Amino acid sequence: MTATTLLNRKRVLMIPGPVEVSTAVLEQMAGPPTSHVDPNFINEFGEALEMLRTVFQCKDGQPFIIAGSGTLGWDMVAANLVEPGEAALVINTGLFGDRFGEALETYGASVTHVRAPAIGSVPTMDQVAAALRERTYKVMTITHVDTSTGVLIDVPALARVVRTVSPNTLVIVDGVCSVGGEELDMDAAGVDVTLTASQKALGAPPGLSVVMASQRAMSTFKHRVTKPTSYYASWAKWTPIMQAYEARKPSYFATPAVPLVKALHASLKQIVARPMADRTAYHAAVSDLVKRTVTAWGLRLVPQGLDLAAHTMTAVYYPEGVSGAKMLASLAAKGVTIAGGLHPQIATQYFRIGHMGITATHDEELRYVHRTLALLETALREQGYLQDATDSVTDAAVGAARVPASAPVPAPSMALRMRPKL
């Protein structure tokens, strides 16, 4: 593909969800309406549930696919696993920790936050251990990647602290901006529930809440004294439905979002066709490319250190003197949509690029990332940031980007050097 045809392509969506999706996924969206009890659909729904165990790396887990947004996953945790009055510990690395806490409180939980010392950082393991010693918590929640800050946290290390200090506490991971893009092995790490949404690194359109619960979490649910405190989010209602789909039997509680489930099924098929480790390596390689490039330009990441930075997205402060609104508009005018800030304390000071799903894992879409960086460079130059001399910095960063050796992606010299002329 030449630079010219690349630039003639449709608009590119490079925000931290919704993301670009594959042709196979779009085809499912465009198909004729299907009954929610059609045998083919029941089979696809069942297969999707089964494939989720591979993606979440949770061999005996109970998967849920329910019409709704990622937020609904918080309601599921709060309404099914925490009984009114019980305590919840929130490891808070941004806006989404605040909100998960608010969701838990809505259903009667007594919530304590362990907050990162500053935006872009994470609480220390000592802080977490100390909090766990102070009180008996029913659940501890972790935002794997906080979409508002791009901060990544070490889930296995946190889970180890819980196992050591408070082994009965359930470990809950908000994986909305991570599952399918970041390394997460629920079984190995000892995670009890991971919740996510369809429109991020799972590579489908928005509209599905996707949750995986360990057998330990399901056992806690089954032994609760009070009834679940939500109707639509009740596992008492949904568990038999999910089990029926897996048994390839018709069932009904509420009508599923059929085309979205079919789209998710198509994306999951593409995901599980390759090792999960490859998938996370692709995301890491593209993330490295983006971060290496913008830091080479002298921009500063919101996460305070590369080890705290997500691989599914990049959150970057605007350099001094650059108007964020103008910069986003410049990219949008040329066909690439990136996102502004979301964390209320710094919302106008930074921008976010999403690079997950096919934009990280598929050949052509590596060029999407490259196109995004090229337009970003142009936008910065338009405002007088980056002088001619820095051009070579970009090229060097791009040339040095690490890409996994596996087959489906062309060699870095091919994929990453094909920089469109603007």
Place this chain on the structure above:
Amino acid sequence: MTATTLLNRKRVLMIPGPVEVSTAVLEQMAGPPTSHVDPNFINEFGEALEMLRTVFQCKDGQPFIIAGSGTLGWDMVAANLVEPGEAALVINTGLFGDRFGEALETYGASVTHVRAPAIGSVPTMDQVAAALRERTYKVMTITHVDTSTGVLIDVPALARVVRTVSPNTLVIVDGVCSVGGEELDMDAAGVDVTLTASQKALGAPPGLSVVMASQRAMSTFKHRVTKPTSYYASWAKWTPIMQAYEARKPSYFATPAVPLVKALHASLKQIVARPMADRTAYHAAVSDLVKRTVTAWGLRLVPQGLDLAAHTMTAVYYPEGVSGAKMLASLAAKGVTIAGGLHPQIATQYFRIGHMGITATHDEELRYVHRTLALLETALREQGYLQDATDSVTDAAVGAARVPASAPVPAPSMALRMRPKL
């Protein structure tokens, strides 16, 4: 279109939701991913909210479009309008009355049911008035069309009883199987909340909960003493978001199901392009055709009388000696999907045909209904029901079907007599 090309068409979905959708709707599903804060999308979301006021006939209402199924609407009513311990009266005409009651109880309501004396019937106005006199109810819920029984209830008459006996009680309508197909003028009838879903007579795919609340309902919500008892279904969270979309401003609480909202927008544009009265007349005409035909064959409707029968769907008992499973399989094998029974007490004894959205309102889709009836006749004959002599009964019923005089649908002699040869 000839009978032959008709029979060559894709499978036809004639269940009471999900329904066949228009090409314009499918095109929106197939479009490239769009940001939830894209200015074009914000505008479409805003327009969709505005058009809902026309469809629900609620001039000052507060509309909500939220990722989820119709069931989520029950949670919204229960978690936002009824405070724990308050009383709710459920006018119960089938499975969905039972379940709405269960949803209300989940959020702490004290629920009383006024039950229809038998499956297929409705409670009398005297029964309802007596119940309203016994206790002060915060809300009274009505299932406009019970999808499990096909029973239609007189919403304006019930609302009048409430206004007379207990004017402070909010009138809540579950319009999942009615909005866009049955006559419902919220303002004229004095209905406070109507909830529905995208995949029925609104003519879009499944995955959206669609709710309209009167200003009286919103005022009740604003003056509640306790906080809403759901997070994902909280109007405190969603009202500012819906108002922002209407003001064409970006906002965020949870990521909307972008393609579904675009699809709903496309369907609503087609709906409001014509008077709502025409739309309900088309649904009534197609419904009459189906009911006239099956009763002419000697089959018995589940609703006990035509005045109690929905116009969006038809629920029919299998005649004696006919295997339901075989009958449904016969239609499915020939490309038409209809639904089995859903009400647990009679599930195996009846079937359901959905005829809403484009299958009721668009030219070609009237032929879908006709094709469905023709295949149904074949299926009955395959099992020895309907002898040769009854053929003329079908023709007579079809010929006599009443269709509204408005332009877009061809004259009945054209549209309804074009019976495919099997």
